[in-house]
Amino acid sequence: MLLKTFHIRDFQSTTDSNPVAVGDITCLVGKNEAGKSALLKALYRLNPIQENEDKFDVTDDYPRSRVTEYEQRIKTGKRSHAIVTEAVFTLEPEELKPVEDQFGSGVLPDSAITLSRGYENKTTFALKVDEKIAGQKLLAKAHLTDAIKQEGLVWSSLKELSAVLEQRGQAQQAEFNAACTTANAIVDPDEKAKATASAQALQESAAAKALRAELQTINGTSLQKHIYDKFLHASLPQFLYFDEYYQMRGCENIEALQQRIATRTLLPSDHPLVGLIDLAGLKLEELLNPSRTQELKNKLQGAGNHLTNQILKYWSQNRHLRLAFDVRPARPGDPEGMRTGTNIWAEVADQKHHVNTALGTRSRGFVWFFSFLSWYSHLKATMGRRLIFLLDEPGLSLHAKAQEDLLRYFEQELKGDHQLLYSTHSPFMVDSTHFDRVRIVQDKSIDSNDVLPPEEEGTKVFVDVLEAGADSLFPLQAALGYEIYQGLFIGPNNVVVEGASDLLYIQALSAILADGGKEALNDGWTITPVGGADKVPTFVALIGAQKALRVATLIDIQKTNAQMIENLYKRKLLSKNHVLTFADFTGKSEADIEDMFEPDFYLALVNEEYKKQLAKPIQLADLSTHHPRVLVSIEEHLRKNPLTSGAFSHYRPARYFMENSGSLSKKLSAATLTRFEAAFKALNELLK
Secondary structure, three states: OEEEEEEEEEEOOEEEOOOEEOOOEEEEEOOOOOOHHHHHHHHHOOOEOOHHHOOOOHHHHOOOOOHHHHHHHHHOOOOOOOEEEEEEEEOOHHHHHHHHHHHOOOOOOOOEEEEEEEOOOOOEEEEOOOHHHHHHHHHHHOOOHHHHHHHOOOOOOHHHHHHHHHHHHHHHHHHHHHHHHHHHHOOOHHHHHHHHHHHHHOOOOHHHHHHHHHHHHHHHOOHHHHHHHHHHHHHOOEEEEEOHHHOOOOEEEHHHHHHHHHOOOOOOOHHHHHHHHHHOOOOHHHHHOOOOHHHHHHHHHHHHHHHHHHHHOOOOOOOOEEEEEEEEEOOOOOOOOOOOOEEEEEEEEEOOOOEEEEHHHOOHHHHHHHHHHHHHHHHHHHOOOOEEEEEOOOOOOOOHHHHHHHHHHHHHHHEOOEEEEEEEOOHHHOOOOOHHHEEEEEEHHHOOOOOOOHHHOOEEEEOOHHHOOHHHHHHHHHHHHHHHHHHHHOOOEEEEEOOHHHHHHHHHHHHHHHHOOOOOOOOOOEEEEOOOHHHHHHHHHHHHOOOOOEEEEEEOEOHHHHHHHHHHHHOOOOOHHHEEEOHHHHOOOOEOHHHHOOHHHHHHHHHHHOOOOOOOOOOHHHOOOOOOOHHHHHHHHHHHOOOOOOOOOOHHHHHHHHHOHHHHHHHOOHHHHHHHHHHHHHHHHHHO
16 A cells, blocks of 8 residues: 555644645655654554554644633534544555455545544544445356346345345245245155255355355445455555654663563664664574574674674765674673663674774764664564655754765665655755655744734645745755756866856857867866855865766966965865966966956957946056956056946956857967967866
C-alpha cells in the first residue's frame, strides 16, 4: 500500500493542514515552530510501529484555544469526537489481485482506502466497493449465474442476493423433501430408485450452500469490512517516527536489555541498539554464555567489520573509523544500571588518531546517523510489510556534506522499498533536483500580530510557493541558489574573473580571434565572475574544494591585492601556473582587463557609451600618465569633470563593446589581439 495523501485537523497548532500529497520521498520545509513535528506526530499515531503509541489525548493534543468548548460540546452530545488524521492509501497490484480473484475485477472502483483516527482513539476506514461485481463473481464461482438468470431472480446488493439465495434454497429444500416423501412411498424397487435420483437432483448444491454461508458471513459486517479484515489490514504500512529522542547510548547491560525485550518495555534508546546487535549478527544469550573466549572474540570482531562496511558506505566525514564491540563483566564504577551482570559496549576506533571511544560520546551527528541506520537496517531485515518513515529534522546536527550523504542514503536505500516523509529547515536537506517533493509548512499566526480569519489560523501545508511567506521559503531559495551556482556558473573547468565586464570582453575577444583564424578560449572553460577581487580567494577555496573541478584565474592586479593573489598559490589553493593576471600579458606592474586594449581604443568606448553624459569627449591628453591602469586615470578625470548625470561604471563600455563587436573588431590593434590570444593560449595549455 502506498500513502497518497494525508490531512491533519484539530491537533496542537493545526486546525486544518489542507490535504497533503505524498510521494516516495516527501520533504516538509518550514521555519521553527511552524508545526512540522506536530504533523508527523499526528500521522504517526494512525498506525505506529510501537502499538502503545497510537493514543490521542484531548487535554494534551487538542488546540488549547478551543479545547474547553470542544469538551463541553462532547459532553452535551452536540458534536462527535474530532478526527485528527485522515490518510488515503492506494493498493498495489499484488494487494489488489487476491481481492479481485475473490470478488471480481473492478470490485474496488478506485483501488483506494481511507483510514481515519481521532480523539475517540478508534481507527476507521472507508472503502468503495461494487457489490454487483462481487455478487456476479461469487455466483460464477458457485456456477449459479445461469440459474439465477433463468429463474429471473433480481438483486442489487449482497444482502438482497443473500435473501434471494436463501429463498431459493428453502424452495429447493421443500421440493427435495416432497420428492423424497413421494419416492419413499413407491414400492417397486426400480421406480423407487428413479424417484430417489430425481429427488436428489432437486437438492441444493454444495457450492450454493457454501455461497450462502459466505454471504451470511460477509453481510454480518459488510463487504468493505470483510475485504479490509481478510485482505488489506495486514498490508497496511506501519509508521516509524524517528527523532533525536531515539538515539542510542552505545552501551547497555545485557541482562536488563533482555528483560525489557521479554516484557516489551524497550526504552527509546534501546530500539537502535537492538537493531545494531541484530544487524551485527549477535545473539544476547550467546554473549552471556559463550562456549569459549576465542569464539566470542571472533563474533565481536566479525560484527564490527560488518557494521564498518555498512556505515562507511554512507558516511564520508571520516573514512578512518572502525566499529567494534566489547563484552565485559560489570564493574562498580560503570554507569547507573550497568553495575551488575554483563555489559555490551559499542565503540568507534579512530585509526587516524589511534583511539577508541564509546559510540555514545561521538558527535551528535554521527550518533544520530548511526542510530537511524542501525534501526532501519534491523527493521528492513525483520519486517514483512512496507514502512513509512517519519523523520523529524533528520541530520540536524550533521555537517552539510553529511546531510548530502543522508539524502543519498534516502535515495538509494529507502526509496522503492518504503516511503519517507521528513521535515527540515536546512537548505542542504532540500534536494534541488526534486523540488516536486517539497511541501511548505507555515503558521501565519506566528508571523503576524493581526487577527486572522479562522480558516487561516494554525499550521498549513502548501505546494504553491506563491502562498508561502519569505521565511518559509528561505531553505528553498538557498537550495535553488546553490543549484544555480553549481549549474549556471560552475563547470568542470573554471576561469575565475572578477566581474561581468571581464566576462563580456573575454567572450567577445574569443569570438573575434576565432573568426580571424587565431586561438580562442577553449570551449571547455567556464568563465565564472565572482563580483570583485576580494571574493576571489573565497570563491577559489569553495569550488577548488570539489575534487572534480579544475580552477584557474585571469584577474586584475594592483598593489593593494598583490599579496592576496600571491596567497592563492602560496597557500596551495591553486598551482602557481593557474594564477594568471592581466599584468602577465600587458608587461605592466598593475593591470585591469581594460589595459589589454590600447588606451585610445578603450577611451573611444567610454566616450561613445557616455556621450550624452559627458560635457565633452575625453581626450587621451586629459588623462594622467602617473597611473599604469587606464581605469584609474579615467576615474580621476571624472572626479574633476563629473558626468552630467549618473556615475561611471566600467561595465557599460564592456556592454557597448559586446553589442558592437562586429564593427569594432576592425579597429582593434594587432597588439591587443596578441595579448588576448596569449592569455587564452596560457589557459588552454592548462587543459592539456
